[in-house]
Amino acid sequence: MRWSSGWRDDLNLIDISIRGQLLYNEPMSRHTSLRVGGAADLYAEPEDADDLLMLVRALKDRQVPWLAIGRGYNLLVRDGGIRGAVISMARFNRISEAGERLIRAGAGAENLALVRFAQERGLGGIGFISGIPGTVGGAVKMNAGAYGSGVLERLESLTLLRGETVAEYPREEIRYGYRNVALPTGAIVLAALFRLVPCDPQQTEKEIREDSELRRSKHNVGFPSAGSFFKNPSGQAAWRLIDQAGLRGAAVGGAQVSEVHSNFLINRGGATAADFLELARRVREAVFNVSGVTLEEEVRIVGEEP
Numbered sequence: 001m002r003w004s005s006g007w008r009d010d011l012n013l014i015d016i017s018i019r020g021q022l023l024y025n026e027p028m029s030r031h032t033s034l035r036v037g038g039a040a041d042l043y044a045e046p047e048d049a050d051d052l053l054m055l056v057r058a059l060k061d062r063q064v065p066w067l068a069i070g071r072g073y074n075l076l077v078r079d080g081g082i083r084g085a086v087i088s089m090a091r092f093n094r095i096s097e098a099g100e101r102l103i104r105a106g107a108g109a110e111n112l113a114l115v116r117f118a119q120e121r122g123l124g125g126i127g128f129i130s131g132i133p134g135t136v137g138g139a140v141k142m143n144a145g146a147y148g149s150g151v152l153e154r155l156e157s158l159t160l161l162r163g164e165t166v167a168e169y170p171r172e173e174i175r176y177g178y179r180n181v182a183l184p185t186g187a188i189v190l191a192a193l194f195r196l197v198p199c200d201p202q203q204t205e206k207e208i209r210e211d212s213e214l215r216r217s218k219h220n221v222g223f224p225s226a227g228s229f230f231k232n233p234s235g236q237a238a239w240r241l242i243d244q245a246g247l248r249g250a251a252v253g254g255a256q257v258s259e260v261h262s263n264f265l266i267n268r269g270g271a272t273a274a275d276f277l278e279l280a281r282r283v284r285e286a287v288f289n290v291s292g293v294t295l296e297e298e299v300r301i302v303g304e305e306p
């Protein structure tokens, strides 16, 4: 059945075809860990780089904007959904050896799979990402990390699709900081090359186990979340500021500040993106009033109001 959605029909999205999967009017609540968000006009899962290139050309011809995503563990999509296309990089999940101590991981490879692949070859130094849910592309874009380390530290270079050109960018050409990487506008991460260090596989096993135990004890919030909702302001812990503002357990609709970890905003059931946005606004306001600190969201907020 052809769907009808006003101006979107003019874009002939329906004529686009790729070898991977295409879904029209796809609810983003199915593709984000917060389980909220309206529909994307087009949700595409290209098969490989050629397929992606074909898709990007078709979108460009029709002047349709797009957003590349991994597994949606750090995404809050507004209730009005996404005008244009969402490109899931999930199928770019190949991991391979690329020289001495060098491992290349496709953007859609899971972080834990990368750590395991390295472990099997006696390499490590990246164990801190083992428990971070999501893909290498998402981890790179967010400079995801834990215990004071960020994934960019181990990065040698990135393979990016920019415009219609695939090119390799050494880390020195990429500006990055805490939970932020300034990729060139519109660039899609296809793969990342990591320079690792020799590491006893048992040591990696220990890192994975300890990380998983720590997360089970501290992060087991029991409901859908996106992990830490706010960035830690320099030298401070966002959860402590939220506690000091008295907001542990505060709720708006189905969204709640977790009782277990107050920097985790959870979906207690039936939450909307609007609930999360209003709760986040209240948290920011209360923290500012009590501590004078302006919290900044770590979660990426995308899409339109209904």
Ligand SMILES: Cc1cc2nc3c(=O)[nH]c(=O)nc-3n(C[C@H](O)[C@H](O)[C@H](O)COP(=O)(O)OP(=O)(O)OC[C@H]3O[C@@H](n4cnc5c(N)ncnc54)[C@H](O)[C@@H]3O)c2cc1C
Pocket: 033, 067, 068, 069, 070, 071, 072, 073, 074, 075, 089, 107, 131, 132, 133, 134, 135, 136, 137, 138, 139, 140, 141, 142, 143, 144, 145, 146, 187, 188, 189, 190, 219, 225, 226, 227, 228, 300
């Ligand atoms: C329980 C839980 C615990 C968490 N713990 C941590 C933690 O300890 N440390 C931490 O840093 N994060 C943590 N997170 C947040 C999240 O796991 C990370 O941000 C992760 O890197 C997101 O990966 P993703 O593949 O799901 O990316 P997505 O959420 O899909 O995307 C995140 C951002 O990256 C962009 N992006 C994704 N892929 C690409 C690509 N190929 N090319 C260009 N842009 C891309 C998206 O547009 C978006 O802006 C946690 C989340 C949860 C739910």
